[in-house]
Amino acid sequence: MTEPVRIAVPRKGRPLEAVLDRLADVSGAESVADDVVSTLRFEKDVTKGNQSSEHDVYDRLQSYSDLEDPYSPEYTLLRDDRDGKPRRIVFDAVTVDIDGVAVELVGREEPFRALRTHSFALGFDSADLVLEEVVSLAPEPLSGIEGLNDRIDPHETDVRVVSGLGDTVYHTLLATPTVIGEGPSDSLDRSFVADYEGSLLISPRYERLVQAVLGTDAMDGLTFEYPGQGEEEESAIARTGIGVYLTVTGGTARDAGLIIGEQLFPSETVLLENESEADTDAVELVKSAIRLEESLTSLP
Missing domain, CATH: 3.40.190.10 (Periplasmic binding protein-like II)
Known part of the structure; x- marks a missing residue:
């Protein structure tokens, strides 16, 4: 069996929801995306004290994940930053199919940094983080995502911005x-x-x-x-x-x-690629499928 194309994605929040919406559009996995979003929103409310559950966090974690089915979402536990450091259930992984290619979304706390270490060919993260970490400062202002790649030092990283998702x-x-x-x-x-x-x-x-x-x-x-x-x-x-x-x-x-x-x-959440890793037909197919939409901010 061909290895799936692995994409690093955020574990929670608005950026993950934007990724799931986009991947649902191109894979048809709307029910999976809805399941992950509703589960994480509920868990966020539990962590913040806006919801309660009669089941403890470990029972809920077990009920959410079906480890026998890669096309079923998996979740994991992290310590939240709020007072008391409560455990919070976050996204871990799921596999979807895009044009006959298996695509595994893998949760990471810092997807951009995972791409920088060559652990992934593709990933999604905030444009803010790219700008904060690798974009050079210049006298002229940087006004849009389309200018990001020109400001990235090629000696600093092989990661480049492919397109934005419009969750702006x-x-x-x-x-x-x-x-x-x-x-x-x-x-x-x-x-x-x-x-x-x-x-x-x-x-x-x-x-x-x-x-x-x-x-x-x-x-x-x-x-x-x-x-x-x-x-x-x-x-x-x-x-x-x-x-x-x-x-x-x-x-x-x-x-x-x-x-x-x-x-x-x-x-905005952006699609990223590590150019030295994104050299297979499967990766190119997936990248092209994700960025095909006029509303996206696409870079050459």
Whole structure:
């Protein structure tokens, strides 16, 4: 039997759901995708205390997984980051069929890093992580996923971005009316930040990302500031005056009295390949099937 094409995927959350939706579209495995999504959403609610179960976590884990059937989803246990470090059931693996090729989705905490170590030819992860880890900083800002590969040092990694999945939220400029002054709201863009001097509120995990999407020339006169312990980002930006935060509708930001500015960079799940490993017909077929859709952000 031919070995399946193995794809590293996130273990939980919005990126995994985007991957499952995409793979369901090209494999017809909608019921499997729905099963994994509903199971993980329930388990997340149990972990957060929003749901309860009469069965303990080990009984639930056993009931979810059928180890005799590779086309049935498998799950595993991880320690959650929340207070008390509760055990949380997360995705482990499942096999689907794409155009006659068996494709095994394998859960990893950090799929991008698994590709960097040549453990997989294909994988899905957040574009944010690619930008944070391997994209070089430059005076000019990086505004979209289509520019990622040009900023990856070939001596740093063989991994490249193939396409985006469209599950997009944006790193967005937010500011108070006081900071903008009398200018129109659409003036809150990169050029505004380039002229601005003072504190800029960001999440500490996105330092390199913010530098890349604003461009290093815009960093002159800026000092990064971070939310306090337990402080919401929108409230922290309102306190600081200006910042960068992930937004979907911007409703919470407006409730905090903030102006919504330029969308700087899409936070999107992307298909990745390790070019030195992706040299088989089966991998090429699977990659082509996944990226075939006009709504995808596809790179040459």
